[in-house]
Amino acid sequence: MIKVINPGLQTTIQDYGRIGFYEVGMPPSGAMDKYSYRASNLLVGNDENAAVLEITYMGPVLEFQQDVTVAIAGGEIPPKINDQYVPMWETLEVKAGDVLSFDFVKQGARVYLAVAGGIEVPLIMESRSTYTLCGIGGFEGRPLQAEDHLKIGNANQSKIAIGTRISDELIPVFSKTNEIRVVVGLCSYRLTEESKKRFFSIDWTVTTEANRVGYRFKGERLNFVEREQPFGAGSNPSNVVDLGYPIGSIQVPDGVEPIALLNDAVTGGGYATICTIISTDLDKMAQIKTNEKVRFVAVDINEALEARKLYKDKINQMKKQVLGQIGGINHG
């Protein structure tokens, strides 16, 4: 068991996500930075979909009530065991009675804590991920609170030696100015050519509305092509007949403040979507904080697929590094 002494700002249980229920309006939830999530699970020998803690901005204080292997990966929110700094991106050992806490966030926004065996909570629609809006999944459908006791499961496949590390070149570097790649499309025909250009040529500032549902940006007003609104769309020029929103899609309600929809977002609605963040850059988006800057960069589908391939290569290298040490493990 792990006892929550202080829950931090927002700590939730997440796994790979609740995939396959988009049709009924169920967003995937799941770890927002999948790369760091995968790294943390790998380092404790868990299977790829094991549940971990996603920690946001301010870390929790946790007391371990049993000996267990853990790993912490993601944004730089420096972890301490019994007040001694311990490395991230490395397999660590904790003993019963040890207290894990975190220092102030230095870079990034979210960090993942995996324990060997995974966090054990009931599967809801095939996932342990917390979706707070509807109060399902995770620990009673909500972020952790003080006095919660977390059970450790048996989702580990292999034993990883203490001190196993992800090498530096595979550790992402987080920054306060970011390029996020998007594929233009969906209802981008609604924006004027001028506004499309402006969208890609200014630095957007992340507002205080930046959470698991989505990120809202400040910059300048964008304009829509004038038209007589089609039947059923609603009267605002940013309205369309309600449609599905891809994860990572960006909309600009009323032309003011673009919103990027993320893991816990609404699955559809009546605003024109103009582009979609490519899957690999969703991880980066998850590590950006309020007041940091984002520049959107348009890529085509082939560049997006190429980025995806490079990303998979990195994950495979990470797997080789970690699992190679125990003599070649079964999955690739």
Added chain:
Amino acid sequence: MTRYEYGGDEFIFVELAEAMSLETNFKAMAITKALREKKVSGILDICPSNASYMIRFNPDLIHPDDLISKLKELEQDVTLENFEITARAVDVPILFEDPWTHEALMRFRDRHQDPTSTDIEYVAHTNGFQSKEDLIKSITDAPYLVSMIGFVPGLPWCYQMVPNEKQIEAPKYVRPRTYTPERAFGFGGSFAVIYPVQGAGGYQLFGTAAAPIFEKEQRLHDFKESMTFPRQGDVFRYRSISMEEYEDIRKQVENGEFRYLTKDITFKPKDVLENPNAFSESVIRRLYA
């Protein structure tokens, strides 16, 4: 002209038309149903929407351009000629002008087109009805097709099965509300919706549904298989109820006994399009028989 668009590297969005119509919605249903039956490997989600549909896929298993080719072929092959929908006709009790949505809409008058009236008065006026009672009559006279599910789990977008000239249209709030009560019955664009859970929202608020459409505990009979009740293709008849009936239904919900009045129906979109009035009447007859 259909638009095939990439939604990043994991989604394809297909806009069949910019405007809403029953015909377009039926077409989206027919294409997505045919796609489902094909069991194409690499497809994760098939999400039919109002006048469009969206696919989530794994590009490691199927290249987006190959998927688009398949979808284009399907669009050519699928016709509404023999397409049949098997669904449920459902009686959905609504308390119009209830105290809870009234409280919510009064809190957000500064975000509304007409701060001096209520949402239902405003929409009655902009649609040329003599009174709000006439608007309620028009909403409850003919059933609605559940044309899309989404936004949050289980929210049904419902499009009335009436000729175009009888469709009701309403703008969405100028700025969305930050609060909408659970089970609020709203109207925006040409769609009636029920908000499954409390949250933000921009549709005009007319009333409250007595029974839930989302139940995470899955206690009620209608939720044993799924936390969400509505399914695309269902035909909802919104029925205006009194406060007494509302309170009675709430009691049934609380003690776990409530069940929606439903009838299984099979219908051809072609028949609906040819004579929506006749179809609506037959559904209502069957539902309350």
